[in-house]
Amino acid sequence: MPKIxxxxxxxxxxxxxxxxxxPGMVLPFAxxxxxGNRVYVSGHIALDADGRVAEPLGKxxxxxxxxxxxxxxxxxxLAALGSIEREIGDLDRISAWLRVFGxxxxxxDFNRYPVVVNGYSxxxxxxxxxxxxxxxxxxxxxxxxxFGTPVEIEAEVxxxx
Amino acid sequence: MPKIxxxxxxxxxxxxxxxxxxPGMVLPFAxxxxxGNRVYVSGHIALDADGRVAEPLGKxxxxxxxxxxxxxxxxxxLAALGSIEREIGDLDRISAWLRVFGxxxxxxDFNRYPVVVNGYSxxxxxxxxxxxxxxxxxxxxxxxxxFGTPVEIEAEVxxxx
Amino acid sequence: MPKIxxxxxxxxxxxxxxxxxxPGMVLPFAxxxxxGNRVYVSGHIALDADGRVAEPLGKxxxxxxxxxxxxxxxxxxLAALGSIEREIGDLDRISAWLRVFGxxxxxxDFNRYPVVVNGYSxxxxxxxxxxxxxxxxxxxxxxxxxFGTPVEIEAEVxxxx
Numbered sequence: 463m464p465k466i467x468x469x470x471x472x473x474x475x476x477x478x479x480x481x482x483x484x485p486g487m488v489l490p491f492a493x494x495x496x497x498g499n500r501v502y503v504s505g506h507i508a509l510d511a512d513g514r515v516a517e518p519l520g521k522x523x524x525x526x527x528x529x530x531x532x533x534x535x536x537x538x539x540l541a542a543l544g545s546i547e548r549e550i551g552d553l554d555r556i557s558a559w560l561r562v563f564g565x566x567x568x569x570x571d572f573n574r575y576p577v578v579v580n581g582y583s584x585x586x587x588x589x590x591x592x593x594x595x596x597x598x599x600x601x602x603x604x605x606x607x608x609f610g611t612p613v614e615i616e617a618e619v620x621x622x623x
Numbered sequence: 624m625p626k627i628x629x630x631x632x633x634x635x636x637x638x639x640x641x642x643x644x645x646p647g648m649v650l651p652f653a654x655x656x657x658x659g660n661r662v663y664v665s666g667h668i669a670l671d672a673d674g675r676v677a678e679p680l681g682k683x684x685x686x687x688x689x690x691x692x693x694x695x696x697x698x699x700x701l702a703a704l705g706s707i708e709r710e711i712g713d714l715d716r717i718s719a720w721l722r723v724f725g726x727x728x729x730x731x732d733f734n735r736y737p738v739v740v741n742g743y744s745x746x747x748x749x750x751x752x753x754x755x756x757x758x759x760x761x762x763x764x765x766x767x768x769x770f771g772t773p774v775e776i777e778a779e780v781x782x783x784x
Numbered sequence: 785m786p787k788i789x790x791x792x793x794x795x796x797x798x799x800x801x802x803x804x805x806x807p808g809m810v811l812p813f814a815x816x817x818x819x820g821n822r823v824y825v826s827g828h829i830a831l832d833a834d835g836r837v838a839e840p841l842g843k844x845x846x847x848x849x850x851x852x853x854x855x856x857x858x859x860x861x862l863a864a865l866g867s868i869e870r871e872i873g874d875l876d877r878i879s880a881w882l883r884v885f886g887x888x889x890x891x892x893d894f895n896r897y898p899v900v901v902n903g904y905s906x907x908x909x910x911x912x913x914x915x916x917x918x919x920x921x922x923x924x925x926x927x928x929x930x931f932g933t934p935v936e937i938e939a940e941v942x943x944x945x
Contacts (some may be wrong), residue, residue: 481719487898487899488902489898489921490902490905490909490921491884491904491905491918491919491920491921492830492904492918492920493920494920495880495881495882495883495918495919497880497882500882502882502883502919502920502940503920504920504921504922505921505922507921520643522848525640528928558656558658559656560656560658560661560663560675561656561663561779562652563922565922565924566767566936568766568767570766570767572767572771573767573768573769573770574649574772575767575768575769575770576650577648580650580651583651583652584651587651595654596653596656597652597653597656597663598652598653598655598656598663598664598665598777599652599653599665599666600665600666600726600777600782601666601769602666602726602765602767602768602769602775603765603766603767604765604766604889604924604926604927605765605766605770605892605925605926605927606888606892606894606895606897606924606925607895607897607924607925608888608895608896608897608898608923608924609895614922614924616662616885616920616922618883618929620658622913655931688922717910719817719819720817721817721819721822721824722817722824722940723813725939729913729927729928731928732930733926733928734929734930734932735930736928736929736930737809737811737930738809741811741812743809744812745812748812757813757814757817758813758814758817758824758826759813759814759815759816759817759824759826759886759938760811760813760814760826760827761826761827761887761936761938762827762930763827763887763926763928763929763930764926764927764928764929765926765927766926766927779824781819
């Protein structure tokens with residue numbers, strides 16, 4: 463099977479660097495917490511290549527369209543893969559995706575959250591295939607997300623011992 | 624101990640079929656993801672017997688009353704049990720409920736989310752008893768849920784090896 | 785290493801008693817669910833010493849300031865530690881914090897949820913140190929929380945076998 467890194471390259475996708483926080487904001491926790499064969503992935507947001515918080519910002523259904531939000535969710539997956547890779551060394555160590563919790567910064571009249579979070583799920587399934595990539599999921603509307611980002615996604619995955 | 628299916632029948636409760644999505648909506652993930660002895664249950668909503676999204680729709684505290692929402696949460700449990708059963712074959716394989724995350728589509732002035740999500744917890748405890756059915760839980764107010772459903776609930780359970 | 789209880793005493797911090805629910809509210813689930821070496825911690829809120837829901841109540845960014853909310857999150861950690869201790873007997877049995885899910889009851893224009901939830905993370909890291917205390921985390925804005933509390937936090941931790 464081709465390696466995940468090769469698949470990303472074939473798709474022309476780039477993994478962003480670690481998040482660059484605004485001055486004065488300190489986040490003391492781990493972006494990825496590994497324990498045994500379980501990997502807990504903090505809520506990630508879309509980042510530019512240099513790790514800065516990506517645009518567009520705003521609420522989905524108002525400042526951000528559904529199609530844009532799908533692309534944001536896809537970029538959230540790339541940011542999460544970056545954090546996982548920096549922690550476990552090689553994305554091919556992932557043996558199963560388990561849980562994806564998709565949070566959409568929602569305008570009052572929008573509720574197509576599953577379609578938005580498909581941006582994340584579709585990329586994971588494309589990269590890892592149906593056996594490893596499959597996952598339980600929720601996709602719901604939040605009242606607000608950090609930095610006003612439109613999509614934040616938390617996950618849990620399994621790695622080989 | 625009576626089987627879970629027998630208890631459901633004695634209570635006159637029916638497990639709905641798999642969700643029937645509206646035309647044009649594709650959900651690529653698993654409703655239930657099993658790995659080892661852990662079962663990750665995607666966010667479920669209330670369904671009619673044929674799997675269609677159940678009414679009432681709307682925000683709890685506005686279009687949907689607290690009592691109605693309790694009944695919705697109870698039906699969410701039935702939908703989740705259906706997905707679990709289709710994946711693991713027999714609900715009696717469940718050895719422990721672990722985590723329930725209850726999300727209520729909330730009107731601005733409503734906050735009795737725990738009372739609503741009790742509709743789910745009460746049924747699980749009635750069916751599985753206090754040892755297997757007990758679970759950690761959160762019950763909180765969301766800004767929106769898919770299809771405008773009033774309650775969505777995610778869970779994690781343990782099965783025998 | 786000093787025991788967690790000794791560190792709490794040195795910091796002058798008190799663990800509150802079990803939550804005292806308002807009359808007529810029954811919560812049938814476990815505040816902490818232990819299974820094997822995994823501890824699932826229900827969503828906790830800030831409590832007074834006698835277990836009553838603590839003030840301030842309200843939305844962060846409106847009735848409750850960011851600084852106040854940081855302190856609330858710190859008190860949420862103390863309430864969670866109380867529930868964990870009552871279940872496992874000794875907080876020194878915790879071998880790893882895994883996942884923290886921080887929920888902030890948000891005013892429309894507030895989004896500095898990570899700064900608020902740092903009140904919880906900072907205390908956990910101070911008490912348990914960087915190896916045991918580190919955790920994956922999300923910090924997001926909810927439309928509402930039970931009792932109108934400003935912060936609710938769910939967690940998962942590991943204990944020795």
